[in-house]
Amino acid sequence: MTPGTTDRKIDRLIHLLVKNATLVVPGPKIAAEIGVTRSTVWMWIERLRSLGVEIKGYPSSGYQLQALPDILAPSLVRPELGENEIGRRIVHFFRTDSTNNVAAQLAAKGEPHGTVVVAEEQTAGRGRLGRSWYSEKTSGIYVSVILRPPLAPTAAPVLTLVAGLAAHQAVSQVAGVPVDIRWPNDLLLHGKKLGGILTEMSAEMDRLHAVIIGIGLNVNHRAMPAELKEIATSLRLEGGRPYARVPVLVALLKELERHYRLLLEEGSAAVVRRWAAASTFAEGKRVRVRSNADEFEATTAGLEANGALRVRRADGREQLLVSGEIVEVK
Numbered sequence: 001m002t003p004g005t006t007d008r009k010i011d012r013l014i015h016l017l018v019k020n021a022t023l024v025v026p027g028p029k030i031a032a033e034i035g036v037t038r039s040t041v042w043m044w045i046e047r048l049r050s051l052g053v054e055i056k057g058y059p060s061s062g063y064q065l066q067a068l069p070d071i072l073a074p075s076l077v078r079p080e081l082g083e084n085e086i087g088r089r090i091v092h093f094f095r096t097d098s099t100n101n102v103a104a105q106l107a108a109k110g111e112p113h114g115t116v117v118v119a120e121e122q123t124a125g126r127g128r129l130g131r132s133w134y135s136e137k138t139s140g141i142y143v144s145v146i147l148r149p150p151l152a153p154t155a156a157p158v159l160t161l162v163a164g165l166a167a168h169q170a171v172s173q174v175a176g177v178p179v180d181i182r183w184p185n186d187l188l189l190h191g192k193k194l195g196g197i198l199t200e201m202s203a204e205m206d207r208l209h210a211v212i213i214g215i216g217l218n219v220n221h222r223a224m225p226a227e228l229k230e231i232a233t234s235l236r237l238e239g240g241r242p243y244a245r246v247p248v249l250v251a252l253l254k255e256l257e258r259h260y261r262l263l264l265e266e267g268s269a270a271v272v273r274r275w276a277a278a279s280t281f282a283e284g285k286r287v288r289v290r291s292n293a294d295e296f297e298a299t300t301a302g303l304e305a306n307g308a309l310r311v312r313r314a315d316g317r318e319q320l321l322v323s324g325e326i327v328e329v330k
């Protein structure tokens with residue numbers, strides 16, 4: 001077992017409580033069914049309570065779930081995924097440093113395509129360009145997916161667009177809010193960052209070993225830290241109500257699989273077309289570009305089939321961006 005992984009038995013405890021949602025389940029029965037002592041059951045119940053799961057304890061008769069928990073436990077997520085290859089195995093953490101780190105370690109040990117690593121909290125969540133990713137406990141979705149695509153390393157950037165598109169579709173479907181995608185990988189809501197994607201890979205010159213797609217979505221944050229307040233938001237902050245995270249994660253993993261298959265079956269041009277239709281940044285947007293040491297203003301002028309963004313400077317010169325970042329100029 002990967003160190004720190006949620007014990008499969010805690011997962012069974014969550015499952016047992018959900019299955020008996022309206023009933024009081026006796027402590028000794030839980031202990032016997034999952035094969036631990038009563039004091040371990042009590043300790044784990046306390047752990048779940050600390051994550052916001054409402055469990056009522058009756059001294060002489062047992063425990064009763066007060067509301068369905070919104071924990072991204074494998075036993076609650078996997079049954080919703082049907083035949084999805086992505087998520088066939090889910091490795092869950094209450095807390096870890098970065099799900100991308102864990103996924104990379106697992107991939108190096110031969111973990112198969114489709115394995116998902118998810119955490120309720122990250123202590124060293126990483127963003128692009130060496131930034132950190134704010135990963136408050138049980139508020140967001142912090143997930144990394146191991147892909148082993150039959151593609152050349154040069155095709156890897158399109159996988160970021162696949163993930164951005166999947167996140168866009170999942171959030172639109174579940175929350176019904178007008179999300180936008182900013183090239184290459186930011187999910188925006190009402191102009192502020194709602195989610196981001198960190199794609200990392202291990203490869204040889206001509207062969208991809210594994211690609212780790214790390215996705216962070218701000219779901220139920222009640223406030224963002226002062227330094228992020230102006231640029232980042234959460235579904236709860238914008239929608240004025242909390243959102244269940246399990247359906248968002250399920251939709252995300254299903255959409256990721258759907259768009260990954262689209263890439264393999266129809267090629268990157270099909271992905272890029274859909275990406276451009278979902279984003280207001282693909283064409284005609286005035287932006288400030290930061291790429292390598294360069295910084296300038298330009299207008300976006302469409303995407304290439306490999307995912308590169310074409311921008312036009314005021315003097316008419318065009319340039320293809322393969323990395324970097326853009327912000328809208330108002």
Ligand code: BTN
Pocket residue numbers: 097098099100101122124125126127128129131133141142143144185186195196197198214215216217
């Ligand atoms: C960005 O916009 O800069 C990318 C943010 C990516 C954050 C996610 S959260 C899950 C995964 N684990 C990490 O450490 N980072 C990614």
